Amino acid sequence: MNLIVFTKRVPATQEEELRITGEGKAVDLSKVPFKVNDWDNYSVEEAVRIVEKTGGAVTAVSIGDAESDEVLRRAIAMGAKDGFLVETGDVLHDPNARATLIQNFLKKENVPFDAIFTGVQSEDDQFGAVGGILAAKMGLPFVSMVIGIDAFESDHVIARRELEGGLQERVKVMLPCVISIQTGINEPRYVSIMGVRKASKVERKVFKAADYQENVVSKIEAVKWVYPPKKTGATILSGELDGACKELLGILKEKGVYQ
Amino acid sequence: MTTQTQTRVLTCIQCGKCTGSCPESGRTPFNIRMLMRKKQFQSGIEESIPWYCTSCGACTIRCPRDVKPSEVIIEMRSAFVEDGEIPVAIQKALENTFVQKNPWGRSRAKRGAWSEKMEIEIPHVSETQSKRLLFTCCIQAYDPRCMVIPVNVATILNKGGVEFGVLGEEEACCGNEIRRIGESGLFEELQEENKAAFEEYGVKEIIALSPHCMNTLKKEYGDLGIKISHYSEIVAAMIKEGSIVPKEPYNKKVIYHDPCFLGKQNNIFDEPRSILNAIEGLELLEYSRSRENSMCCEGGGGRMFFEVEATYQRNAEVRVQEAVDKGAEEIVTSCPFCVMTLEDPATEKGIKVKELSEILMEVL
Amino acid sequence: MSYALVVAEVRRGVFEERNLDSIGICALLGQDSILLVPEGDYAVSEQLVNGLIRAKAEEAVVLNPLNMVNILEKVMAARGKPDVIVFTNSASGTELASYAAGYFNLPVITDVNSYDKEQGIFYKSYYSDKIFGEFRPSGEGTFIVTVRSGSFREFAVDKGSAPSVETIEDVTVNAARTFVEYVEEEKTDVDITKADFLLSVGRGVGNKDEIPDYEELAGLLKAVISGSRPVIDKLWLPKARQVGTSGKTVKPKVYLAMGISGAFQHIAGMKDSDCIIAVNKDPEAPIFQYAHYGIIADIHKVRDKLKDILKA
Numbered sequence: 001m002n003l004i005v006f007t008k009r010v011p012a013t014q015e016e017e018l019r020i021t022g023e024g025k026a027v028d029l030s031k032v033p034f035k036v037n038d039w040d041n042y043s044v045e046e047a048v049r050i051v052e053k054t055g056g057a058v059t060a061v062s063i064g065d066a067e068s069d070e071v072l073r074r075a076i077a078m079g080a081k082d083g084f085l086v087e088t089g090d091v092l093h094d095p096n097a098r099a100t101l102i103q104n105f106l107k108k109e110n111v112p113f114d115a116i117f118t119g120v121q122s123e124d125d126q127f128g129a130v131g132g133i134l135a136a137k138m139g140l141p142f143v144s145m146v147i148g149i150d151a152f153e154s155d156h157v158i159a160r161r162e163l164e165g166g167l168q169e170r171v172k173v174m175l176p177c178v179i180s181i182q183t184g185i186n187e188p189r190y191v192s193i194m195g196v197r198k199a200s201k202v203e204r205k206v207f208k209a210a211d212y213q214e215n216v217v218s219k220i221e222a223v224k225w226v227y228p229p230k231k232t233g234a235t236i237l238s239g240e241l242d243g244a245c246k247e248l249l250g251i252l253k254e255k256g257v258y259q
Numbered sequence: 260m261t262t263q264t265q266t267r268v269l270t271c272i273q274c275g276k277c278t279g280s281c282p283e284s285g286r287t288p289f290n291i292r293m294l295m296r297k298k299q300f301q302s303g304i305e306e307s308i309p310w311y312c313t314s315c316g317a318c319t320i321r322c323p324r325d326v327k328p329s330e331v332i333i334e335m336r337s338a339f340v341e342d343g344e345i346p347v348a349i350q351k352a353l354e355n356t357f358v359q360k361n362p363w364g365r366s367r368a369k370r371g372a373w374s375e376k377m378e379i380e381i382p383h384v385s386e387t388q389s390k391r392l393l394f395t396c397c398i399q400a401y402d403p404r405c406m407v408i409p410v411n412v413a414t415i416l417n418k419g420g421v422e423f424g425v426l427g428e429e430e431a432c433c434g435n436e437i438r439r440i441g442e443s444g445l446f447e448e449l450q451e452e453n454k455a456a457f458e459e460y461g462v463k464e465i466i467a468l469s470p471h472c473m474n475t476l477k478k479e480y481g482d483l484g485i486k487i488s489h490y491s492e493i494v495a496a497m498i499k500e501g502s503i504v505p506k507e508p509y510n511k512k513v514i515y516h517d518p519c520f521l522g523k524q525n526n527i528f529d530e531p532r533s534i535l536n537a538i539e540g541l542e543l544l545e546y547s548r549s550r551e552n553s554m555c556c557e558g559g560g561g562r563m564f565f566e567v568e569a570t571y572q573r574n575a576e577v578r579v580q581e582a583v584d585k586g587a588e589e590i591v592t593s594c595p596f597c598v599m600t601l602e603d604p605a606t607e608k609g610i611k612v613k614e615l616s617e618i619l620m621e622v623l
Numbered sequence: 624m625s626y627a628l629v630v631a632e633v634r635r636g637v638f639e640e641r642n643l644d645s646i647g648i649c650a651l652l653g654q655d656s657i658l659l660v661p662e663g664d665y666a667v668s669e670q671l672v673n674g675l676i677r678a679k680a681e682e683a684v685v686l687n688p689l690n691m692v693n694i695l696e697k698v699m700a701a702r703g704k705p706d707v708i709v710f711t712n713s714a715s716g717t718e719l720a721s722y723a724a725g726y727f728n729l730p731v732i733t734d735v736n737s738y739d740k741e742q743g744i745f746y747k748s749y750y751s752d753k754i755f756g757e758f759r760p761s762g763e764g765t766f767i768v769t770v771r772s773g774s775f776r777e778f779a780v781d782k783g784s785a786p787s788v789e790t791i792e793d794v795t796v797n798a799a800r801t802f803v804e805y806v807e808e809e810k811t812d813v814d815i816t817k818a819d820f821l822l823s824v825g826r827g828v829g830n831k832d833e834i835p836d837y838e839e840l841a842g843l844l845k846a847v848i849s850g851s852r853p854v855i856d857k858l859w860l861p862k863a864r865q866v867g868t869s870g871k872t873v874k875p876k877v878y879l880a881m882g883i884s885g886a887f888q889h890i891a892g893m894k895d896s897d898c899i900i901a902v903n904k905d906p907e908a909p910i911f912q913y914a915h916y917g918i919i920a921d922i923h924k925v926r927d928k929l930k931d932i933l934k935a
Binding site: 348351352363364401402403404564565566568570573603606607 | 826852853855856858862865868869870886887891909
């Protein structure tokens with residue numbers, strides 16, 4: 001099996017206080033540490049496990065700046081055979097543009113594949129659309145939110161999708177196809193620093209995004225960046241116990257967890 | 260390729276002194292003597308076992324053959340780390356440390372936040388004359404319960420006219436627990452980063468707030484040419500010289516718990532005691548197992564990030580019970596991990612756990 | 624005639640509540656809402672929309688993105704291109720939306736949580752929900768959005784008259800992807816990370832004998848019970864239910880913490896929950912700094928009162 005896995009280097013914003021600069025023009029990421037996109041980590045792990053069983057190779061591809069090499073080395077340390085960096089200048093926000101760039105690259109470079117793995121979404125833009133757009137453009141079947149691959153046969157895949165409320169749906173998808181991987185599908189192996197250093201010995205090919213720009217056009221525009229409405233401290237439900245409890249139940253109903 | 264520890268285990272005579280000293284033996288599946296035996300024969304080791312070790316160091320200190328079982332454990336863990344086969348909680352702690360330079364994964368940018376809220380100004384170490392660095396430590400930089408410790412110590416040092424500065428967000432995790440978890444590559448990176456900062460700013464002296472930080476900076480960072488001490492040593496000296504004077508009485512029965520990394524591993528037993536004894540009204544009690552024999556609180560060796568499978572009565576509970584039995588009103592200790600592990604069972608029994616600086620702040 | 628095509632999510636005979644958000648945004652967009660639904664026997668308040676299109680195909684067929692694009696082609700051939708196609712931001716909604724965007728070469732903005740009518744701007748979360756991006760489709764023409772559950776449903780109002788009805792026949796079924804079956808979560812293995820609603824108990828519970836009453840409350844609320852480390856250490860709850868740094872990290876819709884003080888290591892395991900409700904008798908408990916709502920009271924009293932109300 002030849003599997004292509006996309007992996008992205010993203011800012012670790014979970015714990016950070018982000019600042020918007022230039023009156024909404026940009027978000028200051030200069031002091032934010034970067035890491036591999038969580039979904040892509042699971043995706044690489046899954047691909048490596050499949051290939052360990054079926055034979056073949058995993059090719060990791062990253063669309064990003066030169067620093068994205070980091071996530072390719074990580075993928076190689078986890079078991080990917082190759083790493084390709086498609087080096088971009090500015091950040092491409094629009095999933096349509098990203099997907100078109102990928103499509104052009106895969107076509108021009110003739111990268112062979114039985115399946116393409118993406119993460120369900122990236123931690124930074126949270127769009128969750130590149131996989132589906134790519135699949136449709138390439139005329140490939142698509143299955144998203146995959147929480148388990150039950151079978152990976154020569155011509156099809158049996159996968160389970162994670163729906164809401166603990167429900168899953170099992171689908172059969174013919175190969176070649178595009179699969180978006182959900183977190184929790186597996187337990188990714190730990191990649192040690194020494195492991196990454198060893199992986200540095202494998203060559204990562206660098207390509208320039210400028211060479212694959214045909215029809216790469218942003219269909220949406222990011223007008224401005226703003227802060228979400230401020231959260232105040234805990235709203236204390238005060239008053240009589242009876243009233244407070246009823247209010248609590250009301251909140252539960254509103255959140256949709258209790259009918 | 261034989262490693263140093265591989266050759267050392269071959270001198271083990273299976274006397275069992277290590278297991279006799281180990282805080283985990285008898286109550287968990289962890290048997291250090293047996294592990295040394297397995298290593299001698301290069302037998303396989305069940306992957307959950309090495310994670311019980313709390314890195315207290317008792318085995319290494321007591322071994323008559325200098326086998327250094329604690330190092331052998333680290334090596335075993337290293338093998339699992341390189342294979343990627345480690346408990347998820349440990350993975351997380353390591354990955355957090357890689358990204359944010361602290362195992363809790365809290366924002367590096369906020370590492371110096373504790374000092375910004377203070378009334379006195381805490382300078383960057385580069386702005387000081389003495390180039391004396393106060394090394395904060397991850398848990399004290401981020402955990403609300405422990406954040407009072409650097410604030411207290413900074414206040415006390417300031418009161419006594421001891422000049423110092425901090426690195427703020429340039430400080431990275433010391434790596435003591437990281438090394439003990441077996442991630443030597445990550446430990447090296449942390450070490451390099453901290454060392455580079457020390458060099459850049461010409462740091463001449465380091466006061467560590469945590470015995471864990473002190474331990475690794477002093478013994479595992481190589482020859483830095485920098486004087487490294489735990490704050491209790493500095494404060495004990497300050498009281499001796501009279502630069503700070505405990506004025507208020509503290510009429511309580513207080514029992515002192517020796518942290519492993521301060522006590523048995525670095526022989527600092529008297530300084531915290533001299534501080535407590537200088538306080539009027541404070542009746543200092545001792546545990547039956549104190550000083551070199553102090554009972555490990557089980558907070559070290561990665562155990563702060565990770566819960567072992569076996570369920571058994573924790574040492575911390577035993578410690579708290581003894582404190583209650585001896586009539587102590589408070590347990591005092593000088594290590595943030597001990598504070599955290601003792602506090603859980605202590606709150607239940609209605610006894611308070613105080614860090615040394617907290618008592619000092621009430622009496623100065 | 625401009626219109627907004629709302630692709631309904633109907634699963635296992637249930638017209639999902641989040642469809643109301645899709646319908647709601649149409650009002651803000653100033654568009655007639657035309658709802659695309661599959662075959663089947665399910666309840667839908669038809670008067671919330673201006674028009675209804677019934678695709679003559681069962682749910683499983685309609686929820687398949689490969690088939691959906693063919694249905695959309697037929698709709699557009701019959702009715703002309705909509706100004707906007709709205710999907711729910713859910714497992715299937717995002718799947719369908721992204722595939723349709725690629726198939727028809729349309730702009731797509733996902734997980735929209737609010738809309739500014741004046742400026743024609745859609746708000747979407749970025750960077751762990753810390754920043755909102757203001758987005759607009761570039762140029763004219765049909766575009767696609769998926770809407771965040773709970774964001775627009777207050778705008779879904781009764782139109783006061785029955786909607787027009789059309790049907791789509793001859794839905795092509797693409798064999799490249801087929802539905803096999805639904806798989807229910809195994810009830811024996813508790814995975815608290817998958818629960819939407821966690822009722823978490825801490826040291827404040829006091830002793831083991833109180834746990835069954837909390838379990839009963841959890842049952843009545845349809846919540847999954849979890850606990851902080853002291854509770855697990857004492858074996859009052861099994862290890863699989865531990866929330867915290869050395870347990871599991873959870874992000875449920877609602878995290879109801881009872882008798883949990885909010886120790887750092889616990890907070891790390893649940894701070895990203897959508898809605899945190901803390902009940903604790905200590906007003907200074909650190910958990911109140913992270914909670915969205917709080918009740919300062921004896922947790923046993925709150926538990927018993929909630930049970931009384933629920934059982935009544």
